[in-house]
Amino acid sequence: MEGWRGYDKTVVPKKWVINEGAIKFDSGANVGKDEGGDLIFAHDFKNFELELEWKVAKGANSGIFFLAKEVEGQPIYISSPECQVLDNENHPDAKMGVDGNRKSTSLYDMIPAKPQNGKPYGEWNKVKIRVNNGKVEHFQNGVKVVEYTLWDKSWVDLLQKSKFSQEKWPLAFELLSHVGGESKSGLIGLKIMETMFGLRT
Numbered sequence: 001m002e003g004w005r006g007y008d009k010t011v012v013p014k015k016w017v018i019n020e021g022a023i024k025f026d027s028g029a030n031v032g033k034d035e036g037g038d039l040i041f042a043h044d045f046k047n048f049e050l051e052l053e054w055k056v057a058k059g060a061n062s063g064i065f066f067l068a069k070e071v072e073g074q075p076i077y078i079s080s081p082e083c084q085v086l087d088n089e090n091h092p093d094a095k096m097g098v099d100g101n102r103k104s105t106s107l108y109d110m111i112p113a114k115p116q117n118g119k120p121y122g123e124w125n126k127v128k129i130r131v132n133n134g135k136v137e138h139f140q141n142g143v144k145v146v147e148y149t150l151w152d153k154s155w156v157d158l159l160q161k162s163k164f165s166q167e168k169w170p171l172a173f174e175l176l177s178h179v180g181g182e183s184k185s186g187l188i189g190l191k192i193m194e195t196m197f198g199l200r201t
Contacts, residue, residue: 046185067186082108105140113145
């Protein structure tokens, strides 16, 4: 867990463990309530490729975040794009949103992953996220499924059609419109849920 810590924390919460060589959130761990929360890799990334494998328990919902900022009192997703991690068959979020834009490896609530080639719960999915000067690509199981550009009008239009619109969530809209802040860089994070991540950075 070297390099990792809890979001808005100085240490790794005890519900995040290493299991069979992978990072896992153990929701059943007999530790205090404050030993959960999201996990971040505490390094500022700007242009990068992140490769990892994930698998989830039945009905699980999680996410991979990037270019995130720590905003006191706010969740990680208020400032960061989310690459969705989901049990597409058993979590209700898969049927919400528009055109499948909440299914696995989609840009959450904005762009659906197409083709949707996610594997079912209990099986490993390979994901790659590439960020290069504002151009972002999501790959799922070897196939590019999402592509978009940050900071331009198309990005703002995507936000305005989502749950992060200026009308629905003004603070999120402001932060996401300028994702990465002045440096156009930020943290990589993992959202809590019953999920295992095998990381290759």
